[in-house]
Amino acid sequence: MAKSSTIAAAPEAPADSAETQASLDSALDDLIGYAMRRAQLKLFQNLIGRLSAHDLRPAQFSALAIIDQNPGLMQADLAKALAIEPPQVVPLLNKLESRALAVRVRCKPDKRSYGIFLSKTGEALLKELKLIAAESDMDATSNLDSQEREELLRLLKKVYQA
Amino acid sequence: MAKSSTIAAAPEAPADSAETQASLDSALDDLIGYAMRRAQLKLFQNLIGRLSAHDLRPAQFSALAIIDQNPGLMQADLAKALAIEPPQVVPLLNKLESRALAVRVRCKPDKRSYGIFLSKTGEALLKELKLIAAESDMDATSNLDSQEREELLRLLKKVYQA
DNA sequence: TATTGTTATACTCTATAACTATA
DNA sequence: TATAGTTATAGAGTATAACAATA
Numbered sequence: 001m002a003k004s005s006t007i008a009a010a011p012e013a014p015a016d017s018a019e020t021q022a023s024l025d026s027a028l029d030d031l032i033g034y035a036m037r038r039a040q041l042k043l044f045q046n047l048i049g050r051l052s053a054h055d056l057r058p059a060q061f062s063a064l065a066i067i068d069q070n071p072g073l074m075q076a077d078l079a080k081a082l083a084i085e086p087p088q089v090v091p092l093l094n095k096l097e098s099r100a101l102a103v104r105v106r107c108k109p110d111k112r113s114y115g116i117f118l119s120k121t122g123e124a125l126l127k128e129l130k131l132i133a134a135e136s137d138m139d140a141t142s143n144l145d146s147q148e149r150e151e152l153l154r155l156l157k158k159v160y161q162a
Numbered sequence: 163m164a165k166s167s168t169i170a171a172a173p174e175a176p177a178d179s180a181e182t183q184a185s186l187d188s189a190l191d192d193l194i195g196y197a198m199r200r201a202q203l204k205l206f207q208n209l210i211g212r213l214s215a216h217d218l219r220p221a222q223f224s225a226l227a228i229i230d231q232n233p234g235l236m237q238a239d240l241a242k243a244l245a246i247e248p249p250q251v252v253p254l255l256n257k258l259e260s261r262a263l264a265v266r267v268r269c270k271p272d273k274r275s276y277g278i279f280l281s282k283t284g285e286a287l288l289k290e291l292k293l294i295a296a297e298s299d300m301d302a303t304s305n306l307d308s309q310e311r312e313e314l315l316r317l318l319k320k321v322y323q324a
Numbered sequence: 325t326a327t328t329g330t331t332a333t334a335c336t337c338t339a340t341a342a343c344t345a346t347a
Numbered sequence: 348t349a350t351a352g353t354t355a356t357a358g359a360g361t362a363t364a365a366c367a368a369t370a
Contacts, residue, residue, distance in 0.1 A: 027227040032299045033205040035318035040202040043195040065189040112346045112351045137194045152317045156197035158305050160204050274328040274369045
């Protein structure tokens, strides 16, 4: 367990005395970027905590979901979808393969590349993880009602989909 | 190296080429956490790019803003406000001090601690940085109109406050 | 003995360059 | 020569433990 969170640069939820963050940052309060970092940290830490029961990181979960939706994709495609560099895909996939959640299958036409697929185990676990992620979402946004959640999701998508 | 062999399914042609994040992640599209991570990354990268012109990181900017609002605070307070551990404050403050943006002043009553203050230079730079951050916010959320921006900020604050 | 700031250290994440094996 | 995957490596960011000076 690591505690990580940084408003400063990276992640985790504070949970401090009311005196600190709540009041010390008034100059930053009008920035969407600052509020989003704080909120994202809360969501992320919640998910990390829940996934840790399965010894998985958010990136692994995303990878499983992407593979499920795009069976047979190549590692370069996966890297692109995860917004990481190809070298980072290697240990990630190694981990999934070592746990028999996914497999690399040599491509027939081009023997340099692999097609990536989920195993039955991987598919079953992914189904569980989707529920966990949905729970995490609800838990971390428990201050919102369902209409607000819907609106927030719409706005967030609009921000990054261009 | 770890290749397992569970699935004998036939390798298939690579998913697509132009197909990237926009379409490969449809299973994750209903998660606020996923959308927020994507959106936050966009905002954060935009800000990082702009601050780099001043050789600063978001954490340094946040620190300047917090010191400005709380002149004389101790390093432990700053760590708490930034949601980082005290040891991480040291190099951060060293950097700000070396650039004459902030100063550590020995506390009279308790000689173990310092009071942290902005220099005039620091105050002036912070004023600039606030404009830059506001521009970055606008730029990275250019898909939204002002009403949507306001609503997004409200929802984000509601998520992490409380 | 407890606390403030610091040093030392380690683990994660991320990015780049170079290597292999195919093409 | 170009490409897919891999290896090696380096740089951030973040965490903990232990130390010095002070209380």
